[in-house]
Each structure stands twice: as structure tokens, then as C-alpha cells.
Amino acid sequence: MNFEIKYKDARARLGILTTSHGKIRTPALMPVVHPGRQTLPVKEHGAEIVITNAYLIYKNEELRERALQEGVHGLLDFSGPIVTDSGSFQLSTYGEVEVSNPEIIKFQEAIGTDIGTSLDLPTPPDVTKKRAERDLEVTLERAREALEVRENLTLNSVVQGSTYPDLRERCAQELASMDFEVHPIGAVVPLMESYRYRELVEVVMASVEHLPDSRPRHLMGAGHPMVFALAVAMGCDLFDSAAYILYAQDDRLLMPDGTHKLENLVEMPCSCEVCRTYTPQDLINKKKEERTLLLAQHNLAISFAEIRQIRQAIVEGSLWELVEQRCRAHPYLLDALRKLVTYSPQIEKYDPPYKKSAFFYSGSESLNRPEVHRHWEKVRNLPRKEAVLLLPPVTKPYSQNLHPYLGIAYGRGACEGMLTGKLDLQLAVVDVPFGVIPLELDQVYPLAQNETPTIMDTEARLQVKRMVEEYLEGYATVLVASSLVKRYELDITEQVTVVDPISMDTHDLKRVRMIADYQFQPGAGEALFDDQVRVVKSRKTGKIRHLYQGEDLIATLRASDGVLVLAVLGARKLHQHLPYPVNRVVVNEEAEPFAREGKSIFAKFVINCDIDIRAQEEVLIVNSEDELLAFGKSLLNGREITDFKTGQAVKTRKGGF
Ligand SMILES: [Zn+2]
Structure with a gap:
């Protein structure tokens, strides 16, 4: 027998197991085949390896003779690798068996088993x-x-070792020192049957941690697809399933997220051949025997599909995401996930640090994933510079999108050394779930290759706060962006200076003010937009669209050319700010009522006008007393307006002042 690992993820291994009856891929599911009573051809349904019970063959004279003559492969009519169990199950169920340990070993050897089992003593929980x-x-x-x-x-x-992790550990250590090829982890069925998944994790981790990595591990009796991903992530390579047939006999359908009773179904749960061909009622109407076979087919199909999905996930590096999905199917599986992350320091040693797929945050359990643990161990041990500036997160990769922040942090002179380069400054971003990310590392996996929800949970806030506080211990000079202080409720100690790198909102403010200054005249920006201006952006493009004071629109930034189009409030503010006759078109008494009604202004009614107006500009329409009547867009320039006696001068947007 030979076992090699091709891909790894978490503690999982995608391997090739070579036996004298061929190679199989692991993780693998071994359907339990009942000698003499098997009616479902499991090979046709995807089985590459099967497991059967040598003791049942041994005890039945007819089966024993056939097995000794034809071999176990002939007896089961299965040409792939066959694993045999020894009768331990019967020993644990009935208290005794009619065979000795040496006898059953010799018998398994005689019938050509690929992997045999000694007569161990299963100790229940x-x-x-x-x-x-x-x-x-x-x-x-x-x-x-x-x-x-x-x-x-x-x-x-x-x-x-029952439910005693220390005994499991001791047993694993002793067996590791002996010359075995495969290690089942036994007597866990009662735990799984009673949904004690948290203890399952304790038992498996205590065992796996002390078994040689080069030997495959078989989680005995684990046949429900709900637990496959979890078990594989803990380093189990082989599963055996009697569940496919036992559940079928009980009219129950296995799914990766639980079990369905046939009588409760109005729709079949998957798209296997059975589910595509029959309705639940069709199956209920069938004879018991036929129905059992069909349900067993579904159960096998869904179990193998889950194994395939797990193997794909290992290659992609997304197994942990799959485990998190599966473990949300039942609260006690969630317990198992919460227990599993307590082993992150151990799992991290096996988990490849660089993967093809991104880290997806699926809930507070993700905060304790091996990747987070690894990053934190590494980052807290990096040499410290003289000072650190902690920055809020922006779109990843951070360094490419931090310019506006950095410019202002420098410009404010929060730390003059930064400008001159005299100060050895560490720039770092604070974000969920990795805590503190030095900017130099922001493109290293998975610091850029991760996604978290935009709405932060409390656990994430608390964990990041802890991380930041721990990280800052090594620094005498610390600058922290004010938004981080607020977001994570950071405690401000004497070493910390809160700086106010420009937030995106104030950055937007600078932008629109400058546009106003450029478009009208210097100072117009501050007059139009105070610090409380509310910026509304396009959902599609992220560009600034509308600028409000409270609920009142001041202006709109036109997408096509990026200039401001005034609203009523904007026109008032501009009128107040700009001295007469700047930006104004003055109409006579005759035209005043029309202007107030919002009608367009004809050149012949214009008595005065800012000569510097260009066509297509936002202009104010006033009377000779400089009362604001309306505002609009000039169609001509100042000279033309005063010169022309015909035609439109201003297209009015709004009157009513
Ligand atoms: Zn199905």
C-alpha cells in the first residue's frame, strides 16, 4: 500500500491511495457492502473502494468457503480495493465474538483483503x-x-479511548510507534448519532494530532454527508457508509444539510437520477424493497457528490468556506465549528498559506480561522519601526487606494517626520478579520484576497480592537486615524495621537468646493458647501451626484461634464455670496413677472449683464434692485446678451423667488 498527498487545505489532504487492487483518490467514501445480502451494485453508483465485515463472512460457513476459494473480491464481485472490519462492532454490540484476534487476522489475509483490521475493543462514550x-x-x-x-x-x-481526549492521544501515540498502515478512529458513531459534534471534534483532533501524517485515517461509521467536510478538514481521509442503506430502510434521504423523511417531502431534494425520475408520492406508492433500493441510490449519489465537492474545495483552497456552510446546518454542528477553531494554531501548521481562492468571512467564527491566527502570529513578531500610523480600510489592495488619506495625513503635518522621511514610520491598515495589516504586505495572500461583509459584527469589532491594542504595545509613537478610534472604540492612551486623515466625505467636500471656485469664482465653494454638506453618490459609478444641506438640494454635479448645476438653495447662496453684477443677468420690469414664473429670458429685456458670462453657464436672473428672480443657463455670452435685441438669452431653470 502506498499513500501520497497531492493537495492540501486546512488539515485536509487530497491523496492517492495505491493498493494491490488499484489506486483511489482520497478523501474517499467506502460504502459498506453486506456479504451475501447486498442487492445494490455500489460500483455503478460511484464506489471506488468498499468495506465489508470479515467476521460476518467468517461466521457464515457458506460465505466463508466461497471467500476462501474466490477471495473476498470474488465473493463481493468487486474488483477495486476492499477493506474488511474484524468483528469489533459485533463485539461492542453483543459483548462477545466467536473468533480470536489472530484467527480473524489470518482469515483476512487468506481471503485477500486489501486492508484488514485487528480485533480492537471499541469503548463507547x-x-x-x-x-x-x-x-x-x-x-x-x-x-x-x-x-x-x-x-x-x-x-x-x-x-x-472513549470520550477522553488524553486517552485518544495516548492510544494514537502508541499506535504511531508501531508498524501499521491505516488508522481508523473508532467508537464515534454514538457521538454522531446523538449530535455530539463538539466532542467528535475533540476526539478526532486528539487522535489525528498524534498519528503519523503518512498514514491515511478512517473516521469509522461516519456515513452522513453532513459531517464529511468537517471531518476532512480535521485530516480524515476515509469514510464508511452504512448510512446510505440504513437510512433508506427507514425512508429517510441524506442531504449535506441534514436528513429528510420521505413522508414529509412534496418535492425531491436533489437532481440525482432517482430525484429526477420520481416524485415523493411515486416512491411512497412503491413496494418497500424497491423503495429502499431507490432511496439508497439517492443516498449514495448525494454522498459521493459531497465527496467530490470536498475534493474540488481542497484543490481550490476553499474547504474552510465549505465547512462553515455545512456547519451552519445545525446548531450542534456550529458547536463543532466553534470547537474546531480552537485548534487553529495546530491546523495552521498544515494549512497552505497561499491559496487559489479568496478568504470569505461567513460569521464571527471566521475570526478564528487558521489564516487569521497565522497572520497575527507573524505580524506581531515583525520588527517595529519608530512610529506607526494606523489607517482606515479602503478598497483592496489598500496601498493603491490610500492616496487621498495619506496626502492629507502628511499635509496636516500630523507627523512632520513623515514628510521628510526622517521618521521611520510604519503605515498599517486596520481591518476585519486580519486586524493590523502593514501596508507593505497588503497584496500578500490573503490580506488582499478576502471579503468581509460591510456591516461589522460585535465580535469582529472586539477582536480587532484587541489586536490593535496588542500591536501598539511595541510602539512609543502612535498615530491613529480618528475614524478608527470611533469604529473600534479604541482606548486612547498617552502614546496615541489621533490624526484626522481626510475621510472620503471631506475629500468629496474639497472636490466640490474646488469645482465651484473654478466654475464661478474663488470663494464660491465655501459659500455653497459648508462642512455639513451631504454628498449623495451614484450607486452605479460611485461618482458624486447630489449635494444637500439637510433635505434641501444645493446643486447637482452633472455626470457628463462634471460641473455644478444649481438648485434653488444653491442659487440663493451664490446670489448672497457673489457681488453685483458677477454672474448676473439683469432684466427690466416688463420681464420680471415672466422671470419669476420661470419663463425663459429674451435678450431684448436684459438691461445689464456680467460681461464675463460665457454661454452654457449657470447664471442668476435679477431685477435692477438685485433681487433674485430666477436662475438658469446662459445661451449666449455676456457681450452677445447685451448686444442682441432678439432671441433667447437665458434658459431659465427655475423662478418663483
Ligand atoms: Zn436525489
Whole structure:
């Protein structure tokens, strides 16, 4: 037997297991095949490897003779690798078996099993520690015996230890020092049946951490697709499923997010052949035996589909995202996820630091993923510069989009050393979930390749706050953007200076003020837009569209040419600010009522006008007393308006003043 790893993600391995009956890809699902009673051809439904029970074959005289003659592959009519169990299950269920450990090892060797199993002693959860220890001694003794008895049989050796992580650990350590090929993790079915997934994680992690990496691990009895992704992420390579048939016998359908009772279904849950061909009622109307076979087909199809999805996720580096999705299917699976992240320091050692897919934040559990743990360990140990400036996040990669902030931080002279380069300054962005990201690293995976929701949860705020406070411990001089202080409720100590790098809003303000100064005359910008101006941007382009004072529109920034189009309030403000006759067209008494009604202004009614007006400009329409009557767009320039006696001079936008 040979096992090699092709891809890794979290603690998962996508591997190739080579046996004398061919190669299979792992993680792999091994359907349980009942010797003599199997009616579903599992190979046709995707099985590359199967598992059967050597003890059941051994005990039945007819099956035993056939197996000894034709081999177990002949008996099951399966040409791929076959794993055999030893009768431990019967031992745990009935308390005794009619075979000894050496006998069952010899028998498995004789029938040509690819991977055989010693007769270990499965210890159920929650027994006294004394009993678990006693059982463990028996299991280890039988493991040693199995190695002495076997000639060339590839051997499983099962990790036991009940629900005591320290016993699981000890068992794994002892077995690791012996010459076995595969390690099942045993006696976990009762945990899974009662949804004790948190303890499943404890048991599996305690075992896996101390098993040799070069040997495949088999999570015994794990046949529900709900747990596959979780188990694979913990480093399990093989699963066996009796569930596909047991659930089918009970009229239940497996899905990766749970179990469905046939009687409750009005629609079939997937698009496998069975679900495409039959309605729930069709199946209910069938005879029990036929229905069981059809449901078993669905159960196998969905289980293999999940295994394929997991293998794809490992190659992409998105397994953790899949685990988070699956673990949200049930609160006790969420417990398992929350337990799993407590092992992030260990998992991180196996998790590749660079992946093809982005890190997706799917909830506060993501804050404790191995990637976050890794970044934090690395970043807190980097050499410190003299001072640090913490900046708010912008679109990633941060350094390409931080210019407006940095310019203002420098310009304000918050730290003169920055300008001159005399001060050795660390620039860093603060963001969820990675906490502090030195700007030099902002394009390193996954610091740019991650997505988080725009609405922050409390856990994220608290964790980032903790990270920032811890990070700042190494600095004497700290500059923190005021928006960060607010966002994360940072405590301001003596070492900290709060700086006010321009926020995007005030940056927008600068922009529109300058446009007004440019368009009208210097000073118009401040007159039109005070500090409280409300900027409304286009959802599509992100560009500034409307500028309000409270609910009142001041002006609109026209998308096509980027200049301001006045509204009523803007016209009033501009009229107040600009001295007569700047930007004005003065009409006579005759035209005044028409102007107030918002009618267009004809040149012959104009008695005075700013000679510097250009065509297509925003102009104010006043009477000889400089009362504002209306405003509009000039159609001619100042000279033309005063010269012409015919035709339109100003297209009025709004009157009514
Ligand atoms: Zn289906």
C-alpha cells in the first residue's frame, strides 16, 4: 500500500491511495457492502473502494468457503480495493465474538483483503475513565499481537479511548510507534448519532494530532454527508457508509444539510437520477424493497457528490468556506465549528498559506480561522519601526487606494517626520478579520484576497480592537486615524495621537468646493458647501451626484461634464455670496413677472449683464434692485446678451423667488 498527498487545505489532504487492487483518490467514501445480502451494485453508483465485515463472512460457513476459494473480491464481485472490519462492532454490540484476534487476522489475509483490521475493543462514550483505560490496554495488546501474526496483510489499527481526549492521544501515540498502515478512529458513531459534534471534534483532533501524517485515517461509521467536510478538514481521509442503506430502510434521504423523511417531502431534494425520475408520492406508492433500493441510490449519489465537492474545495483552497456552510446546518454542528477553531494554531501548521481562492468571512467564527491566527502570529513578531500610523480600510489592495488619506495625513503635518522621511514610520491598515495589516504586505495572500461583509459584527469589532491594542504595545509613537478610534472604540492612551486623515466625505467636500471656485469664482465653494454638506453618490459609478444641506438640494454635479448645476438653495447662496453684477443677468420690469414664473429670458429685456458670462453657464436672473428672480443657463455670452435685441438669452431653470 502506498499513500501520497497531492493537495492540501486546512488539515485536509487530497491523496492517492495505491493498493494491490488499484489506486483511489482520497478523501474517499467506502460504502459498506453486506456479504451475501447486498442487492445494490455500489460500483455503478460511484464506489471506488468498499468495506465489508470479515467476521460476518467468517461466521457464515457458506460465505466463508466461497471467500476462501474466490477471495473476498470474488465473493463481493468487486474488483477495486476492499477493506474488511474484524468483528469489533459485533463485539461492542453483543459483548462477545466467536473468533480470536489472530484467527480473524489470518482469515483476512487468506481471503485477500486489501486492508484488514485487528480485533480492537471499541469503548463507547461516557464510560468511566478506569474502564476506558482498561479497554485501551486490550486494544493496544491486540494491535501488537496483530503485527506479530500478520505476514503481508496491510493493517488498520483503530484509535480508541472513549470520550477522553488524553486517552485518544495516548492510544494514537502508541499506535504511531508501531508498524501499521491505516488508522481508523473508532467508537464515534454514538457521538454522531446523538449530535455530539463538539466532542467528535475533540476526539478526532486528539487522535489525528498524534498519528503519523503518512498514514491515511478512517473516521469509522461516519456515513452522513453532513459531517464529511468537517471531518476532512480535521485530516480524515476515509469514510464508511452504512448510512446510505440504513437510512433508506427507514425512508429517510441524506442531504449535506441534514436528513429528510420521505413522508414529509412534496418535492425531491436533489437532481440525482432517482430525484429526477420520481416524485415523493411515486416512491411512497412503491413496494418497500424497491423503495429502499431507490432511496439508497439517492443516498449514495448525494454522498459521493459531497465527496467530490470536498475534493474540488481542497484543490481550490476553499474547504474552510465549505465547512462553515455545512456547519451552519445545525446548531450542534456550529458547536463543532466553534470547537474546531480552537485548534487553529495546530491546523495552521498544515494549512497552505497561499491559496487559489479568496478568504470569505461567513460569521464571527471566521475570526478564528487558521489564516487569521497565522497572520497575527507573524505580524506581531515583525520588527517595529519608530512610529506607526494606523489607517482606515479602503478598497483592496489598500496601498493603491490610500492616496487621498495619506496626502492629507502628511499635509496636516500630523507627523512632520513623515514628510521628510526622517521618521521611520510604519503605515498599517486596520481591518476585519486580519486586524493590523502593514501596508507593505497588503497584496500578500490573503490580506488582499478576502471579503468581509460591510456591516461589522460585535465580535469582529472586539477582536480587532484587541489586536490593535496588542500591536501598539511595541510602539512609543502612535498615530491613529480618528475614524478608527470611533469604529473600534479604541482606548486612547498617552502614546496615541489621533490624526484626522481626510475621510472620503471631506475629500468629496474639497472636490466640490474646488469645482465651484473654478466654475464661478474663488470663494464660491465655501459659500455653497459648508462642512455639513451631504454628498449623495451614484450607486452605479460611485461618482458624486447630489449635494444637500439637510433635505434641501444645493446643486447637482452633472455626470457628463462634471460641473455644478444649481438648485434653488444653491442659487440663493451664490446670489448672497457673489457681488453685483458677477454672474448676473439683469432684466427690466416688463420681464420680471415672466422671470419669476420661470419663463425663459429674451435678450431684448436684459438691461445689464456680467460681461464675463460665457454661454452654457449657470447664471442668476435679477431685477435692477438685485433681487433674485430666477436662475438658469446662459445661451449666449455676456457681450452677445447685451448686444442682441432678439432671441433667447437665458434658459431659465427655475423662478418663483
Ligand atoms: Zn436525489
